[in-house]
Amino acid sequence: MTAPGKLRVVVIGAGAAGLCAARHIAACPESFAPPVVFEASDRVGGTWVYTEETGQSPDGLPIHSSMYRDLRTNLPKEVMAFPDFPFDPSLPSFLHHSDVLAYLESYADHFCVREHIRFSRLVDAVSPAEGPEGGWDVTTCRAQDRTVQVTEHFDAVIVCSGHYSDPFIPAIPGLETFPGRLLHSHEYRSPEPFAGRTVVLLGAGPSGVDLTLQLAPVAQRVILSHRQPPLPPLPGNVLQAMPVVAVAGDTVQFGDGAEHRADVLILCTGYRYRFPFLAPARLGLRITAHTVTPLYRHLLPPHHPDLFFVGVCQQVCPFPHFHCQLLFCLAVLRGACRLPSAAERQAAAEGALRQHLAAGGAPRHFHQLGRRQWGYCQELARLGGFEPLPPVVRKLYEATQASRRQDVSSYRSLNYRVLSAEEWALVGADPGG
Numbered sequence: 001m002t003a004p005g006k007l008r009v010v011v012i013g014a015g016a017a018g019l020c021a022a023r024h025i026a027a028c029p030e031s032f033a034p035p036v037v038f039e040a041s042d043r044v045g046g047t048w049v050y051t052e053e054t055g056q057s058p059d060g061l062p063i064h065s066s067m068y069r070d071l072r073t074n075l076p077k078e079v080m081a082f083p084d085f086p087f088d089p090s091l092p093s094f095l096h097h098s099d100v101l102a103y104l105e106s107y108a109d110h111f112c113v114r115e116h117i118r119f120s121r122l123v124d125a126v127s128p129a130e131g132p133e134g135g136w137d138v139t140t141c142r143a144q145d146r147t148v149q150v151t152e153h154f155d156a157v158i159v160c161s162g163h164y165s166d167p168f169i170p171a172i173p174g175l176e177t178f179p180g181r182l183l184h185s186h187e188y189r190s191p192e193p194f195a196g197r198t199v200v201l202l203g204a205g206p207s208g209v210d211l212t213l214q215l216a217p218v219a220q221r222v223i224l225s226h227r228q229p230p231l232p233p234l235p236g237n238v239l240q241a242m243p244v245v246a247v248a249g250d251t252v253q254f255g256d257g258a259e260h261r262a263d264v265l266i267l268c269t270g271y272r273y274r275f276p277f278l279a280p281a282r283l284g285l286r287i288t289a290h291t292v293t294p295l296y297r298h299l300l301p302p303h304h305p306d307l308f309f310v311g312v313c314q315q316v317c318p319f320p321h322f323h324c325q326l327l328f329c330l331a332v333l334r335g336a337c338r339l340p341s342a343a344e345r346q347a348a349a350e351g352a353l354r355q356h357l358a359a360g361g362a363p364r365h366f367h368q369l370g371r372r373q374w375g376y377c378q379e380l381a382r383l384g385g386f387e388p389l390p391p392v393v394r395k396l397y398e399a400t401q402a403s404r405r406q407d408v409s410s411y412r413s414l415n416y417r418v419l420s421a422e423e424w425a426l427v428g429a430d431p432g433g
């Protein structure tokens, strides 16, 4: 039984965002009943749970994680951390993915989050409850065999199911006829299988660039196809090319008319938003591969201020960003932060998208906050009445971006130290590179 007046909040997913949600709900027992976290897998960490498997796991669920064996973080641990839980200071700034998983596991232990998680429970359906008390009906099943369906009622839902699992496959004429190996970066694990091959990578986002650097030492040739300005020097056997426009047999055609033969195509083309447990139209939402709209402050459907989507934004400092989003959500639920009316929320959400488009932004970039993330988090903190992120997070994030732009091959060899909320220092290079 829940004590009267205490809200029952359900969290979907026990990755970084879900753990952060549970930690903060549990820290507020005067307002909230203990959180219930449904996690489809049998462990915490979400995307940071590396597995060699691709495709489906033995229990028949699609593999969630897109981690590859040798991944090192693209942000230093000094800015990756949740503001209330630093990484082990003895670690280098740029971490192997296993260190991040260990960090999330110790975060879960430190804040006693595991006791709230129901592992191997897949959320199947989330729908507004019919009764006068409102809230949400959440139906889950056993992840292994999709049996044992149970529906429970909650006052609020926080969706933390991640968005780096469902590959976005671009429509490229002839792609399906490519006779070589065709994969998405979601399925890439290690460079060895590509030794001696000519590999074309489509897309120069973080994964495209990283895979280029991993493959160059073993592949015969790597062609990185993208629409950005040329990247700073890459290894000698890497060619930068225009976007791929067509594939004909084993020949790949590029935007400037160039053609190259390839053994392997790797689509580093990003991911789709997907919430299979929701009926978006019923919630007034439109979900496309790259957008979830309208969401008030990228967080909640205007007419459902008790349903939150944490972590939809991209090009952010993820853990600090989740921290701010969650404290804001909980302030809303506690009544400490009063939202404008539903009509005003709708107008604000639609206005933000209109403004983005009017400024020349592509619809698919709407949730990519980039430089807008700092003002966004600060505003959430002001409205939610909690501590804003310390300025050093932004400074260090921007310093990292600048050093990556300068030398994408070696920026991870730097080590930083946070001196104060305002200051950071470069403390020397990691000799291991």
Ligand code: FAD
Residues within 6 Å of the ligand: 012, 013, 014, 015, 016, 017, 018, 038, 039, 040, 041, 044, 045, 046, 047, 048, 064, 066, 067, 068, 072, 073, 074, 075, 080, 121, 122, 123, 124, 160, 161, 162, 163, 164, 207, 277, 310, 311, 317, 318, 319
């Ligand atoms: P996830 O980690 O994806 O967790 C979602 C959880 O929800 C999973 O455990 C999943 O099993 C569960 N779930 C999903 N659907 C259901 C359902 N229906 N029912 C029950 N459970 C469900 N960030 C950084 O800060 N630094 C980096 O260097 C960095 N590198 C990255 C490299 C790669 C290759 C990728 C893919 C991402 C990287 N990120 C990095 C971003 C990373 O995704 C975020 O840091 C963060 O871990 C995302 O957490 P999340 O909780 O939103 O989602």
